[in-house]
Amino acid sequence: MVIECVCCDTRIDSKNYRPFHGIAMRLFVSARTNLYLRDSGSICNACRMSYLKWRNNTEFISVLNRLEEEEPNESMMGIDDKDDDGNNEYVTAAPSNDPIDTNVVTLPLNISVSSHHHCVVCRENVNSTCTVSDEDRDLLFMQSNIFIPKGSRCCPDHVVDGRLINDNLNKIRPRDIMQTSFSATDILTWLGKFRNHYNSIRYFDFDPPFSMSESDCYNLTGISKANFDHLVKLLADSNIKNSSNRSFRNAVGLFLTKPRLGISNKVLTTIFQFSNSQAVSRTLAAVRQAMLTHFVPHYLGFNHISRQEVIDNHSSPLATQLLTDKLNTVVLVIDGTYLYIQVRNVLTIL
Ligand SMILES: [Zn+2]
Numbered sequence: 001m002v003i004e005c006v007c008c009d010t011r012i013d014s015k016n017y018r019p020f021h022g023i024a025m026r027l028f029v030s031a032r033t034n035l036y037l038r039d040s041g042s043i044c045n046a047c048r049m050s051y052l053k054w055r056n057n058t059e060f061i062s063v064l065n066r067l068e069e070e071e072p073n074e075s076m077m078g079i080d081d082k083d084d085d086g087n088n089e090y091v092t093a094a095p096s097n098d099p100i101d102t103n104v105v106t107l108p109l110n111i112s113v114s115s116h117h118h119c120v121v122c123r124e125n126v127n128s129t130c131t132v133s134d135e136d137r138d139l140l141f142m143q144s145n146i147f148i149p150k151g152s153r154c155c156p157d158h159v160v161d162g163r164l165i166n167d168n169l170n171k172i173r174p175r176d177i178m179q180t181s182f183s184a185t186d187i188l189t190w191l192g193k194f195r196n197h198y199n200s201i202r203y204f205d206f207d208p209p210f211s212m213s214e215s216d217c218y219n220l221t222g223i224s225k226a227n228f229d230h231l232v233k234l235l236a237d238s239n240i241k242n243s244s245n246r247s248f249r250n251a252v253g254l255f256l257t258k259p260r261l262g263i264s265n266k267v268l269t270t271i272f273q274f275s276n277s278q279a280v281s282r283t284l285a286a287v288r289q290a291m292l293t294h295f296v297p298h299y300l301g302f303n304h305i306s307r308q309e310v311i312d313n314h315s316s317p318l319a320t321q322l323l324t325d326k327l328n329t330v331v332l333v334i335d336g337t338y339l340y341i342q343v344r345n346v347l348t349i350l
């Protein structure tokens with residue numbers, strides 16, 4: 001779900017939005033945006049902090065206080081708001097003493113093959129101890145309404161880095177309909193999982209299970225999914241960290257998309273659902289640095305390859321015949337257009 005700040009139109013992370021309420025806050029936003037205000041909405045933390053600063057320093061403080069007094073409910077909320085600066089949690093769960101309903105509902109669910117001896121994907125006999133991860137079990141239930149019982153096993157070659165390969169996940173079919181009991185707590189837990197899943201949906205997502213199609217990946221980045229995974233492994237030692245707004249893999253995807261499509265950071269903000277274009281440019285700079293230290297030295301430049309390797313693997317018989325008199329000679333053809341020399345030409349160095 002995309003939530004935008006009523007004041008600055010920035011996209012707000014689902015954890016960071018604050019309610020937009022109160023006559024004083026509406027006045028503040030109205031004066032800034034000069035637009036018709038909606039009845040409700042959300043405000044980002046940055047705008048809310050500048051509102052609070054204005055609210056506490058303005059020369060109209062007594063007028064605002066009087067206005068808020070005329071709105072009894074709002075003034076209560078205003079006081080609450082002023083106390084919790086810096087706290088980003090929108091809703092904090094109040095400890096409740098109400099006993100949780102222990103009633104249980106029984107629902108019919110599609111169940112996959114469930115056995116320690118059969119693979120949940122291909123239903124062949126398995127001897128391995130490879131089990132389906134909780135993330136994949138939740139994902140399949142949310143996407144396809146198929147429940148994989150905990151501890152179900154699968155062949156090790158269906159799994160990469162602990163997660164089922166997306167194609168294999170989609171191959172799982174229900175075997176049976178089973179009456180399954182859910183307590184009130186189970187249902188609340190599932191609703192929470194559905195909500196998190198809904199909030200984390202992106203247009204383009206390079207994170208596991210990497211469900212993007214092969215051609216989507218190629219169109220965006222210019223490389224295949226397997227090559228993308230390989231590149232991510234090479235960059236894994238770099239100091240790019242996952243953040244709440246973008247993962248390491250999505251940062252790499254963003255970096256590859258930029259030169260491939262040649263689009264502005266503003267458009268990338270929309271496509272990759274970043275909060276603003278500065279965040280995009282910071283991410284691009286971080287990945288560029290990681291590429292320079294972890295990728296470029298291994299694949300580009302004179303140091304990444306030995307002379308003998310060039311002779312053995314990268315010399316054509318034709319060039320060797322035409323340009324050399326000894327077999328053990330390197331033939332190097334350099335396009336000199338952009339070399340810093342006076343003559344624009346193709347150089348041949350023997
Ligand atoms: Zn804002």
Ligand SMILES: [Zn+2]
Binds near residue numbers: 122124154158
């Ligand atoms: Zn299998």
